[in-house]
Amino acid sequence: MKSEDDPRSENGWSRREFGQILAGLGVATGTAFGGWGILELVRPKGRATSWRKSVCRFCGVGCGVRLGLNNGVITEVRGDEEAHNKGVICIKGAMLGALPSLIGRALKPKIRKAGKLVEATWEEAMSLVANRFSDSIREFGPDSVAFYGSGQLYSEETYTANKLFKAGIGTNNVDGNPRLCMASAAVGYVQTFGNDEPPGALEDIDHAHCFFIIGANPYECHPSIFERIMQRKRSHPNTVLICVDPRRTSTADRCDLHLPLKPGTDLLLLNAMMHVIVEDRLYDRDFIDEHVRFSDGEDTVDFQALESFLRDYTPEDISPRVGLSAEIVRRTAHLFARSKGTVSLWTMGINQRVQGVHLNNTINSLHLVTGQICRPGATPLSLTGQANACGGVRDTGGLAHLLPAGRVVANEKHRREVEELWGVPRGTISPTPGLDAVNLFRAMEDGRVRATLVMCTNPAQSLPAAGRYRKAMERCFLVVAEAFEDSETARFADVLLPAALWVEKEGVFGQTDRRYQLVEKVLDPPGEARSDLEILVDLAIRLRHGDLITARTPETVWDEWRKFSETSAYNFKGITYDRLQKNRGLQWPCPNESHPGTVRRYVGGDDPLVSSGKRIEFYGQPDRRAVVYLRRYQESPEQTDDEFPFILTTGRVLEQWHTATITGRIPELQMASGPARFEFNDQDAQRMDIQDGTRLEVRSRYGTVEGAAVVTGRPRKGTIFAAFYDTKLLLNIAVADNYDAVSKQPEYKITAVSVRKTGGQ
Numbered sequence: 001m002k003s004e005d006d007p008r009s010e011n012g013w014s015r016r017e018f019g020q021i022l023a024g025l026g027v028a029t030g031t032a033f034g035g036w037g038i039l040e041l042v043r044p045k046g047r048a049t050s051w052r053k054s055v056c057r058f059c060g061v062g063c064g065v066r067l068g069l070n071n072g073v074i075t076e077v078r079g080d081e082e083a084h085n086k087g088v089i090c091i092k093g094a095m096l097g098a099l100p101s102l103i104g105r106a107l108k109p110k111i112r113k114a115g116k117l118v119e120a121t122w123e124e125a126m127s128l129v130a131n132r133f134s135d136s137i138r139e140f141g142p143d144s145v146a147f148y149g150s151g152q153l154y155s156e157e158t159y160t161a162n163k164l165f166k167a168g169i170g171t172n173n174v175d176g177n178p179r180l181c182m183a184s185a186a187v188g189y190v191q192t193f194g195n196d197e198p199p200g201a202l203e204d205i206d207h208a209h210c211f212f213i214i215g216a217n218p219y220e221c222h223p224s225i226f227e228r229i230m231q232r233k234r235s236h237p238n239t240v241l242i243c244v245d246p247r248r249t250s251t252a253d254r255c256d257l258h259l260p261l262k263p264g265t266d267l268l269l270l271n272a273m274m275h276v277i278v279e280d281r282l283y284d285r286d287f288i289d290e291h292v293r294f295s296d297g298e299d300t301v302d303f304q305a306l307e308s309f310l311r312d313y314t315p316e317d318i319s320p321r322v323g324l325s326a327e328i329v330r331r332t333a334h335l336f337a338r339s340k341g342t343v344s345l346w347t348m349g350i351n352q353r354v355q356g357v358h359l360n361n362t363i364n365s366l367h368l369v370t371g372q373i374c375r376p377g378a379t380p381l382s383l384t385g386q387a388n389a390c391g392g393v394r395d396t397g398g399l400a401h402l403l404p405a406g407r408v409v410a411n412e413k414h415r416r417e418v419e420e421l422w423g424v425p426r427g428t429i430s431p432t433p434g435l436d437a438v439n440l441f442r443a444m445e446d447g448r449v450r451a452t453l454v455m456c457t458n459p460a461q462s463l464p465a466a467g468r469y470r471k472a473m474e475r476c477f478l479v480v481a482e483a484f485e486d487s488e489t490a491r492f493a494d495v496l497l498p499a500a501l502w503v504e505k506e507g508v509f510g511q512t513d514r515r516y517q518l519v520e521k522v523l524d525p526p527g528e529a530r531s532d533l534e535i536l537v538d539l540a541i542r543l544r545h546g547d548l549i550t551a552r553t554p555e556t557v558w559d560e561w562r563k564f565s566e567t568s569a570y571n572f573k574g575i576t577y578d579r580l581q582k583n584r585g586l587q588w589p590c591p592n593e594s595h596p597g598t599v600r601r602y603v604g605g606d607d608p609l610v611s612s613g614k615r616i617e618f619y620g621q622p623d624r625r626a627v628v629y630l631r632r633y634q635e636s637p638e639q640t641d642d643e644f645p646f647i648l649t650t651g652r653v654l655e656q657w658h659t660a661t662i663t664g665r666i667p668e669l670q671m672a673s674g675p676a677r678f679e680f681n682d683q684d685a686q687r688m689d690i691q692d693g694t695r696l697e698v699r700s701r702y703g704t705v706e707g708a709a710v711v712t713g714r715p716r717k718g719t720i721f722a723a724f725y726d727t728k729l730l731l732n733i734a735v736a737d738n739y740d741a742v743s744k745q746p747e748y749k750i751t752a753v754s755v756r757k758t759g760g761q
Helices: 015-022 096-101 122-140 155-169 183-193 202-207 223-235 266-279 285-291 303-313 315-322 326-338 356-370 390-394 412-422 437-446 466-474 532-542 554-565 577-582 667-673 682-688
Strands: 050-055 064-070 073-079 110-113 116-119 145-149 174-176 210-214 240-244 257-259 292-295 342-346 379-382 451-455 477-482 495-498 507-511 515-519 626-629 646-651 678-681 695-699 704-712 719-723 751-759
Touching: 050 515, 064 096, 073 096, 110 122, 122 145, 122 451, 122 477, 122 495, 122 532, 145 155, 145 437, 155 174, 155 390, 155 412, 155 451, 155 507, 155 532, 155 554, 174 437, 183 356, 183 379, 183 626, 202 223, 202 379, 210 326, 240 326, 257 326, 266 303, 266 315, 266 326, 266 356, 285 292, 285 356, 292 303, 303 315, 315 326, 326 356, 342 356, 356 379, 356 626, 390 507, 437 466, 451 532, 507 554, 515 577, 554 577, 678 682, 682 704
Parallel strands: 145 174, 145 451, 210 240, 210 342, 240 257, 292 626, 342 379, 451 477, 477 495, 646 719, 678 704
Antiparallel strands: 050 064, 064 073, 110 116, 110 495, 507 515, 646 751, 678 719, 695 704, 695 751
C-alpha cells in the first residue's frame, strides 16, 4: 500500500517528491538553515528591479519575506535573512507572489436580487448594508446585528470594527474565527498568568534541550518553526523531541519519542506526568514557594492538595485509558522535568477540545511546578494558526467577551476605562457579553441576529456542524467582505464586498510571540476592491458614528491603538509605524520608542512591567503569583459505540492553509496536496476491505460527508484523520457541535462516526 506521503497526482508528481523539492526546509535532508536551499531551484523567479520587506500572511509564525518587484508586479519572493525566521519560509510562503493574480477575485460589489448576486456600485451596496443594519437596530435593538471577523484582518481593522460595534452601535456581538482556534489558549494564559499571550518567545527554541510537542504538527502547519527546532537538534544532538499525537504525523516521524495516545485522553496523560513529577520530587520547590499559588478552580489550596488530587492519576492507573505504557509516561515526565530547558508547543489538538482550557492550564502548570519557565529555552509556547489572531483579535479585544488590551466586558471598571479612552458616555458599552462564534450562528438560526458583517473569513466551511450553520446564514442578512467571489461563505452573501488582499493594503500583524510587524502596501487592489478598513469607516459614517471613528487611515488607527495600550499590561506605545518600517518586528511590552521590545515576560531586566528589584514577577495576578490548577479529566461527549465505532479527527496538510480559499487556487500547491481524503489505519482498512481510493460515506450525529480513502499506518486503530481544506470534501459538516464551556471553542478533534463503503475506487 502507498504511504500517506506518496499519493500520486494526475501528472505523476508524488506528494513526497513535491514536498522534498519544494518545501526547502531542510527538516529531513539537512538543507542549510537560513539559506534558500532546494527551494532556490524551483521557486517562481523573475527579474526584480527593486525589493521590499514584508510578512507572510498565512500562519501565526509571521515569517519575514522580501518581495522582488518589477513594473508593479511581484516577480520573486524570498525569505528575509534579517527577520526572526532567518530566511526560512515554507512552500506556501514561497508562493505568495501568486496571490495578486489568483483567479476568482471579487472585483465589484454585488447585491442579491431574485436569488442571484448581481453587480452594483459601492454606493448601492453600502446604502443597502447601512439601511438594513439601521432598520434591524431600530426595530430589534443593537444585539440584532453582529460582526464576525478574522485573525487575517490587520490590527487596525479589527480595532476599528470592535470600536464601531461596541462603542458605536452598542452591541458586544463581535467575534470571529480565532474563537475556533485560539480561544482556549487565550483563556488558559489569562487564568494562569493573569494576562493573555505567551510568556516566552520563538527565541527559546534556540536554547531548549527538550521539546514537548502535543496536539500540534509543526512540520506541516508551522514549517519554519520546525526547521528551527531541527537546527537546534543538529547543533545539539542530545536535544530530545517528544511528540504526543494519536496520529503518526510527519512531526512524529522526526521526533525521538512518539506517544500515540487514544484521542481525547491528553488530560489523563498530563495529570499522570504531574503525578510522576511530584512523586519523584522533580519539582522546583524554591520556584513554587516564591512564585506559585494552587487552585482547585474555586479556592486557593496548598501543595498537599495537589498531591492528594494526583493520587487518581498514577501512570499505571491511566495506562489502559490512554493506550500508553506506564513506563513511557514516566519517561516523558522525567525528560520534561529534568531537562536543562523544556519548551512546550501546542495548537489545535489541545485547543479544539471540550476541555481545551483545562488542557492549557495543565501544560502551563507543568512548567510552573518544574520551574521550566522565565529563562532561555524554558517556556509554554502556544502556536497560532493565523497571521493576526494574537495581535489583531486577542490583543484588540475582538471577541465577544473582551475589550481591548486585556479588559473584559463583564468587568464594570474595565468598561469605564474603555469608555473614557474612547471618549463615549459612561454606560455606552453594554455589560452583557456578546455571542461567541457558535452561539452567534445559532442566533442567526433562531432570528435573534438579523444582520451580520463577515470579514476575511469563511465560516460556511470552517464552522463545526457546518450543515446546520450554513442554513442559519440563509436566515440572516449576510454581508461578506471577501477577496474571492466564490468562497463557500460568499455563496450565502446578500451583499458581497470586494476586499483588498495582503500587500494591496497596509497594516500590522501581531504573531505568536507578541511580535508586531508592519505589512506595507506594495500594490493597488484589483478592480474596485477596497481595504477592510475603508469598508468599516464607510459603514461607520453611514450609521452616523463618524464622530467616533475619527482615525481613518492605517497609521492613525495604529497611533490611537498604541496610545490606548499605554494604560495596560499590553503597553506597546513605543512601537510606531516609523520603527516598524525600519525593524523586522518588535515584541511587546514596549513602552517607549527607545525600548528594544520584550523577549520574555515576567522577567526582571527584560520585561519593563516587572517591579524594580524583582527577578520574576507574575504581575498579571493580584498576588503576583502564577496559578497551578488542579483540573480533573472528563470524557468528551463524543464516545464510540456500536453505531459510531470510529473517531474522526481533523487537521491540515503542508501545502494548503485553512479552507484553501487562497492556497487552493495556486496550481503548484493544489498539485502537491491533491484532494483531501479519509486517512485510515491499515488494520482497520484490512478488516473493512478498504483500499486507497475506496469511496466512503462517513456519518456522524451531525451530518454525512463522502470521499475517498487513503490507507496508512499513521492514525491509531479506530481513528480516522482528514484535512478540512477541500470544498469537495466539506469535512466540517460531520464534525461534532460541542465546545469548551469556558472558552466556547469547538471540539473539532473528537467526533464519533460510522463508515460505509459506497463504491469502488
